[in-house]
Amino acid sequence: MGDCDLTVRIGKMKLKNPVVVSSGTFGFGEEFEDFFDLNRLGAIIPKGISLKPMAGNPPPRIFETDGGIINSIGLQNPGFREFIKNKLPYYKDLKTHLIINFFGNTEKEYVELARRFDNTPGISALEMNISCPNVKRGGIVFGTDPRMAYRLVRAVRRATDLTLIVKLSPNVTDIALMAESVEEGGADAVSLVNTFRAMAVNICTRRPELGNIIGGLSGPAIKPVALRMVWEVSQAVNIPIIGMGGIMKAADAIEFILVGASAIQIGTANLVNPKTGIEVLEGIREYLAENIINRFQNLIGALE
Ligand SMILES: Cc1cc2nc3c(=O)[nH]c(=O)nc-3n(C[C@H](O)[C@H](O)[C@H](O)COP(=O)(O)O)c2cc1C
Numbered sequence: 001m002g003d004c005d006l007t008v009r010i011g012k013m014k015l016k017n018p019v020v021v022s023s024g025t026f027g028f029g030e031e032f033e034d035f036f037d038l039n040r041l042g043a044i045i046p047k048g049i050s051l052k053p054m055a056g057n058p059p060p061r062i063f064e065t066d067g068g069i070i071n072s073i074g075l076q077n078p079g080f081r082e083f084i085k086n087k088l089p090y091y092k093d094l095k096t097h098l099i100i101n102f103f104g105n106t107e108k109e110y111v112e113l114a115r116r117f118d119n120t121p122g123i124s125a126l127e128m129n130i131s132c133p134n135v136k137r138g139g140i141v142f143g144t145d146p147r148m149a150y151r152l153v154r155a156v157r158r159a160t161d162l163t164l165i166v167k168l169s170p171n172v173t174d175i176a177l178m179a180e181s182v183e184e185g186g187a188d189a190v191s192l193v194n195t196f197r198a199m200a201v202n203i204c205t206r207r208p209e210l211g212n213i214i215g216g217l218s219g220p221a222i223k224p225v226a227l228r229m230v231w232e233v234s235q236a237v238n239i240p241i242i243g244m245g246g247i248m249k250a251a252d253a254i255e256f257i258l259v260g261a262s263a264i265q266i267g268t269a270n271l272v273n274p275k276t277g278i279e280v281l282e283g284i285r286e287y288l289a290e291n292i293i294n295r296f297q298n299l300i301g302a303l304e
Contacts, residue, residue, distance in 0.1 A: 004288045005295045006281075008042075008262050010240050011163030011188030013097055013124050015042035015263060018296060019253070019281045022244055022265035023048050023101035023127065023167075024073065028087045029094075035274040040281065042263060043097035046087065048129050050102070051109050053079035058211035063200050068219025068246070069268055070198045072212035075103065080116060088122060097124035099165065107152055111159045118160040126162050128153070130182075131169030131194035143169035143194075146181035153185030165242065168192040168233075170222070175229045176236035183237045191242035191265065192233060193226045219268040220246040227255055234260025234301060248276065250283020257284075260301040 006017035020043040021032075028046045029038055038044060056076025063070045078087070091098045100123050104110035110128065117123055130143035130152065142152045153166055166182040168175060170193035179190050195216025200209040208214075226245025233241055243261030246268070247253050253264045269276040284296070293299055 004285060004293070005297075006285065006288075008240075008297060008300075010165070010242065010263060011125060013043070013163050015097060017042045017281055018257070018261075018263035018284070019277050020045060020099070020242065020263055020265045021270060021277050022267035023129070024071075025267040025270045028090065030090050032270070032274050036278045039095045041096050041277055043099050043124065044091070044094070045099045045101050045127055045265070046083075047077050048075055048101040048103055049077050049080055049083050049113070050075065051080050051104060051113055053077065053082060060209065060211055061215075063209040063215070065198075065200055065217070065221070067221035068217050069271070070200055070210060070215040070217050071195070072210045072215035074212060080113060084120060088120070091122055098122060099125045099127050101127045101129055101167070103129040107155055110152060111155050114156045114159040114162075114164075118162055123162060125165055125188075126156075126160060127165040127167050127191060128156060128187075129167045129194070131167050131171075143178070144172050146177050149178055150181040150185040153182045153187050157186030163188045165189040165191050167194055169194050170225065170229055170245070171197050176232045179233040179237045179241075183239050187239060189240045189242060189262075190233060190237065191244065193222070193229055193245045196222055196225070218246070220248055222246045223252060223255075227259060230256055230261050231259035231303075247280065248272070250280045250287060253280050253284060254287055254299070257299050258301070258303045260303075262297075262300050 023045040029044045057072045057074030102113045166187040195218045198217035223246030230243040240262035242263045243256035244265035248269045266277050
């Protein structure tokens, strides 16, 4: 069972396996090191980074709902300088890929950040977030307009030689069109989906459950929709897809792979069971063995 080839290529990166932990749900990695050996993951994506530190939205910022959570963290992060100084050194000795999730408020900020990360050793790839629903400006504006997304990706593409992954928003009518636009702009891969705009109300207080009123829904509740979106995108583009949205166990991950994802990300599940990534990895390995498939890559898009 141990000799199955789990490797997969995303741009210039060769992942040892397709299991990646998603931005915002795995802290900066070190918070999870007591639970398992982080080197077993295909890649780690820390919390999204902006040029300047951000305080995030007013509390409460997470609300548990049926089949998922709604969060309105608002991209709280220490900013580029602090990240490089105090967070990046931790990854130096890790033997897995580090993918940096980043975002800006303007095209200039996206380009500036891409250039800075490009000149920083120890980073394998950039995941460009054009899809956060929890901030007033930035991200999502670019993520819902195909022309703007194309222009932004083209500008960032010119600023970096690192593998460029563009993270798409599900809050659009036609996600395949968005994927085509960023592919044309020069993305090496797309990752999808980010969270769905959502809200919850407390009927006793008659107030919204979140300080920001609106947040982003993630977890099992979004899986069928996310899966449909990955399938649609896989019909539309030739670049690799990293699929996510409600993956809690190996069977969920395999569904995403069958509809065309080359790799998958674990998000909300990390908050429920910090070992989900490793359990999903083992489950994929078992599935391949049981089905006598000796290369993981043969499973990608194998939907009948
Ligand atoms: C608490 C929380 C924080 C998040 N922060 C980020 C972030 O900083 N950048 C980003 O691109 N996505 C962020 N996300 C979105 C996740 O990476 C992922 O795309 C989404 O939750 C869907 O996957 P899931 O259903 O497996 O959680 C966050 C999600 C949650 C729940």
